[in-house]
Amino acid sequence: MTEDHKKQLQTQLWNIANTLRGKMGADEFRDYILGFIFYKYLSERMGLFADEILANDGITFDQVDEASADGQEMLQAIQENSVERLGYFLKPSELFTKIAAKGAQKSDNFILEDLGVILKHIESSTMGHASEDDFEGLFEDLDLGSTRLGKSENQKNELIAKVLVHLDQIDFRLEDTEADVLGDAYEYLIGQFASGAGKKAGEFYTPQEVSTILAKIVTTGKTSLKSVYDPTCGSGSLLLRVAKEVKEVGGFYGQEMNSTTYNLGRMNMILHGVHYQRFDLKNEDTLENPAPEHADLRFDAIVANPPFSAKWSASAIHENDDRFSAYGKLAPKTKADFAFVQHMAHHLDSGATMACVLPHGVLFRGAAEGHIRRYLIEGCNWLDAVIGLPANIFYGTSIPTCILVLKKQRENPDDILFIDASQGFEKVGNQNQLRPEHIEQIVSTYRQRESIDKFSYVAALSEVKENDYNLNIPRYVDTFEEEEPVDLAEVSARLVALESEMGANDQLIAGFCDELGIKVPF
CATH class of the missing domain: 3.40.50.150 (Vaccinia Virus protein VP39)
Structure with missing residues (x-):
């Protein structure tokens, strides 16, 4: 994974986040965009995990028929494995890409209610399991009914659907287990929100x-x-x-x-x-x-x-x-x-x-x-x-x-190190x-x-x-910088020269005043 791709992903996610910027404060739209990114992450993890289980059956997770008896039996087995390994479970119809696709339709595209149910189901799928405490209330800050998303339900739906559709077009590349690309991008977003909070x-x-x-x-x-x-x-x-x-x-x-x-x-x-x-x-x-x-x-x-x-x-x-x-x-x-x-x-x-x-x-x-x-x-x-x-x-x-x-077992129990790094920065x-x-x-x-001159000092406890x-x-750390000595003779000579220049300027101004017939201002 190249640095260019990482930066590209960060930029894409930040641009999507700014879709919400005009509607609410930085700390508020932070909660929405990070929550939706997290939902997409859970969804993609779920899909990859289930596809691996279904590999021998020759189908993918999103092809499972949830209404059939065979499909339900498959989902039951996948859910047991998923909650144990991942900590949660999502059905094929609850995957991020399915909801985003519905939101992108010209008609029958209202997804707010479905989205609310899905986020609650992610949490409820963990109940009674070891992961329950780690998922409880995770999405409680995603208020899909907030008037900041829009005055009407349709306006709210339109905005959320727009965000999900944009996110759905981004490949998080979760298959690349060697690079924590999404994790780095998430950290980047948190930092960006902090800078405006x-x-x-x-x-x-x-x-x-x-x-x-x-x-x-x-x-x-x-x-x-x-x-x-x-x-x-x-x-x-x-x-x-x-x-x-x-x-x-x-x-x-x-x-x-x-x-x-x-x-x-x-x-x-x-x-x-x-x-x-x-x-x-x-x-x-x-x-x-x-x-x-x-x-x-x-x-x-x-x-x-x-x-x-x-x-x-x-x-x-x-x-x-x-x-x-x-x-x-x-x-x-x-x-x-x-x-x-x-x-x-x-x-x-x-x-x-x-x-x-x-x-x-x-x-x-x-x-x-x-x-x-x-x-x-x-x-x-x-x-x-x-x-x-x-x-x-x-x-x-x-x-x-x-x-x-602090250390309870210090390698150097007879002294304390002081470092003055207060001047080492870039504006x-x-x-x-x-x-x-x-x-x-x-x-x-x-x-x-x-001990480094003007930077650090190892001070004895005494x-x-x-x-x-x-x-x-x-x-303990002497950062005093001695100023260059002042050449008083040079300063005195400069003052004399300035005095002479001022006298010449005064005479020039007086001459102009005489020509204009006005009083000299000094």
């Missing part, structure tokens, strides 16, 4: 450049992972990015508070070919209601981009919570940053690595946060590195951020963007753990202690 973008998307840094850090020295976890997993992109850095990931775990984003995350997993038995995402508030199913789990790698300085209850009940009790302090109600750090550290396995993005305030704020920071360093000695990132690289906020890297439109060379410099410096556990990066 303002502050809401942070709820579901971490820029790929930042995801790459986190993924490379937590997989350093590893070729496979038993598990990876993201307690604020959003669309799941960060979890999936980690998988690109190793040969195999046993299980993907995460939790997401926003139900729409949670649905997007599950779709993203399935669409990237992650079997439903290999991911376990939960829809709840991670801090207030951590998933009971994850309570006793410890993970091989943890990555996260939590909401910056979010509010949480900081309720006294958490003082007895194993995630927070050892610290003696809870993160402030108005700044939950360290609560997320404590939660992640609690789930970090021995020999594992955790990397999370946080606002710079966590490095130096005092009171409870200063107490927690000191405990992590002095009491636990888990803090391995602090990486400062450029400002304005996240959608929806321009603040500078940092990455904290792209209104955003600052990390380029491949910037990412490589950060990752290689982390892995080699070296030095951090002397700074009262303040982690503000300029305390």
Whole structure:
């Protein structure tokens, strides 16, 4: 699969998405187009799977007669296999291409009702099976009755049919198992929606450049992972990015508070070919209601981009919570940053690595946060590195951020690595963007753990202690650039020359004023 084909597919899908742009906001038409792409994906997967089963019978899945006894018997056998292997089932008449074809007809082309039934049937086909939790409510954000699609039912139908017909003409090439073309295109679309979603973008998307840094850090020295976890997993992109850095990931775990984003995350997993038995995402508030199913789990790698300085209850009940009790302090109600750090550290396995993005305030704020920071360093000695990132690289906020890297078994227990990567970016439109060379410099410096003039510094724990556990990066990495000395004699000579020029100009203006018979203005 060529890069040109990947880019062509991305462009095609984005153009189709823009069919809905004039009708609704970015976050709304995102849910429709990604949902329809997902339905097409499930449909094509179903067709390929069923065709393989029917190969010996000499027919294809869409040729099965659903009304005949033989056809029903075939479908029953295929359904049992499909729900076990794929996690869901669709009948031949429910395939995407059939619905799109009906929508393209000149008459008898009303598909909204059929489409609604099919999407519900995908979900109901999983009931009572292991995949039920992974498909429940997946399409609940596709409101086919929304007035934003059109004032009348016919207008809504016309718009949806137009989108489905365009999508039906695109070949996702699912037979090419070596290339995750559709998965890459899906990630591209999520990124495009994030760029237009303002502050809401942070709820579901971490820029790929930042995801790459986190993924490379937590997989350093590893070729496979038993598990990876993201307690604020959003669309799941960060979890999936980690998988690109190793040969195999046993299980993907995460939790997401926003139900729409949670649905997007599950779709993203399935669409990237992650079997439903290999991911376990939960829809709840991670801090207030951590998933009971994850309570006793410890993970091989943890990555996260939590909401910056979010509010949480900081309720006294958490003082007895194993995630927070050892610290003696809870993160402030108005700044939950360290609560997320404590939660992640609690789930970090021995020999594992955790990397999370946080606002710079966590490095130096005092009171409870200063107490927690000191405990992590002095009491636990888990803090391995602090990486400062450029400002304005996240959608929806321009603040500078940092990455904290934690390990429970550190190879270098006597020091902490500080990296100041705040100046390594390229301006792209209104955003600052990390380029491949910037990412490589950060990752290689982390892995080699070296002090580089004006970029990184390996600080002894004693030095951090002397700074009262303040982690503000300029305390450790000196980025001061000495200005060139000013030649005062040259400046003085230039001022004299300017004075002379001004005097000559004044005389010239005075002469013009005399000729015009007006008063000199100075």
